[in-house]
Amino acid sequence: MKQHFDILVIGAGPAGIAAAVRAAESGARVGLLDDNPAPGGQIWRKGAALPAAARDWIAKLDASPVVRLHGWHVFAHPASGVLMAESTAATDREAAELHYDKLVLATGARERFLPFPGWTLPNVMGAGGLDAMVRGGLPISGKRVVVAGTGPLLLAVAAHLAHRGAKVVAICEQAPVGRLAAFSLRLLDQPGKVMQGINYRWASRNARFHTGCWPIAANGQGSLESVTLQRNDQQWDVACDYLACGYHLVPNLELPVLLGCRIQNGFVATDKWQQTSIPGVLCAGEPTGIGGVELAILEGQIAGLAAADRISVASGLVQKRSRFQGFVRALANAVELDPQLRTLPSAETIVCRCEDVPFHVLGGYSSQRDAKLHTRCGMGPCQGRICGAATQFLFGWGADSVRPPVLTASFSSLAAASCAAGHASNDILNQNRKDTHTL
């Protein structure tokens, strides 16, 4: 398959949906691509009552002429103005060649996991991860759940699980109460967020809420039976069926990095119009800074409008966006990880799950690349997407280089990327044959 778009949007979460909808208003031919089967991204997942904003934007998307490519993942950028995608359908791994004039990257964020003894047991998962599984049909009613980690996601997940009948037995936030209070004060100029927080807390009111507290072990024979929690010098066990544990979010930077976008302080650097350092490539949502849904929608709209050259309309939104800047910073401060979390893993704790690399072999290496080359940490199919954020925190390493394919792709799809780059591999092969026979 080969398609051309005036504006191509990658990622169909709130930022990507908003970007696509606003870009299409101008009459431009707009494409929206996402690896999930339906729009909504991480947060607007099916299976739960969606908030009004979500229903509204998805309805706008449905009513728009945006060409939607659900169930495709981008794996390569073979030439300027071209991305290669592969169908995620297990049966046919068709490759698509997508040409664009402007590109909006709205690739979102993923949860950060920190390794601790027992974190690889079944039923220990991410906070967002368990939430998504419940939305996908996992029965949770009557199950005992501990929600732990850091960030606003914890309360939202606890509220949703409680709503679905789970017994949320504890919520553990690693940040100390003082920092949370400062953050809450900062929110007072955002009444919506305060009300949301209060509602979440009310929904999960039966759970104990601990601050400055985290799980130091997940215990059980073959499957989870209890977690050991720690607060200051106290430790205690809590029996549970699930541990939902995520240490806030880290941006999905693989595609922006592959495209060569400049990264600043761990996020994609953008100007007033969400334009990255690469001309014609814009970025919106979590990759530019973790700031929640409302900011993502604003950034998405600005990016979509700017990509469609409707700067005057976008400038009204730029004003609104500036109000979130303080929030992004305050949130980052609130969820800053406690240095004590570096002592979570024991010598035998697996850090890289793809390659089964235990913590104790990683000491003494100078960088992620050094450790990867000598221990296989981050070498597997996920290419360090899971362990990378953990080792950056545990050892202070920088991120490793990004190489194609950004997500696994079949050899056939890779070969197709060459045609997209405007080359014929035949040229080289013919040359090759000539050599073979003349020598």
Add this chain to the structure above:
Amino acid sequence: MSEDWDVVVAGAGIVGAACANECVSRGLRTAIVEAGEIGGGATAAGMGHIVVMDDSPAQLALTSYSQGLWRELASRLPASVEYESCGTLWVASDDEEMKEVHRKRALYATVGIASEVLDSRALSEAEPHLSPALAGALLVPSDGVLYPPCAAEFLVREAVRLGAKLYSQFKVISAGNGLVRLNDGTELRAPRIINALGSEASTLVPDLPIRKRKGHLVITDRYPGFVHHQLVELGYLKSAHSIATDSVAFNVQPRKTGQVLLGSSRQFGAEDSTVDYSMVAAMIDRARAFMPEIGTLSAIRIWTGFRAATPDKLPQIGPWQEDPTLFLAAGHEGLGITTSLGTAKVLVDYLMDGETGIPIDPYLPARFVRSEAHA
């Protein structure tokens, strides 16, 4: 700061690592300087095929000597080195190439490398995923595969255990006349300096005839049992080694992890490390011609590396004619993982005024000066 050593090795790629290890084993007080990660240069990019090749008599001598040294070392290698004596299958497409199979078998026998001719059927049995239309192959059972960055790390750790000092994350700024200067001002004095900087060797020795030759590799997810031997097309020498043009050759390797590593391309004049999809596609198309089902495998990473190529495709081992304290161990092109052990033995034998296990003459850097003078 200034320190005195018997020998300073610049570069801890597989070649520098092997040289340092050999020096300490012979009782020399040795320092190793590495600017980046151990084995993080070409050594981190190479396929790690330990292979006997016969492009020239000198290449056959060095590769067969080195392959034997790897087999001797095998039992001492830690699991992380992933050494496996899986053998090479030199695959022949037609009857003409089968003649080449027989020629190769006879030639390898002269240096004590046993091999076995497989007909089309035997080849299909050995490698069911190969196209049944192939004519046959030469099996060289003593060839192997290893994981180069950990092999380099093992050799450096051994050297350090025996008393060598590693200057990790230090860059050599200059080397010559018995003095090695590091980026922080440290001075290392030694009557013998070994330049093992791979494709960077000429940054410290101007006029060294070494050029970068870029290669691409693709690694897959795990498919245990998909291939069993390192598979190389017999046309490899002719197609992949032609100096003038970009080329690809069918070259597929089973990793101990169950992954499949696909090689390889060769390009001159491409100095940046970006992936060139036309090369990747050419590699894949070539591989599909030999192994149709390979198209369905999932790739997880593509990378590139630079071979240090010399005009006659042989490494530069021995004294640099303009400086009696400076010795070269560089320019190993696409065979440095294999030939690292042989290089180290030959060079250190030579340094110690001993007799070398194989004649050093074909690899002496002075050969280029001579040939230029005659030209």
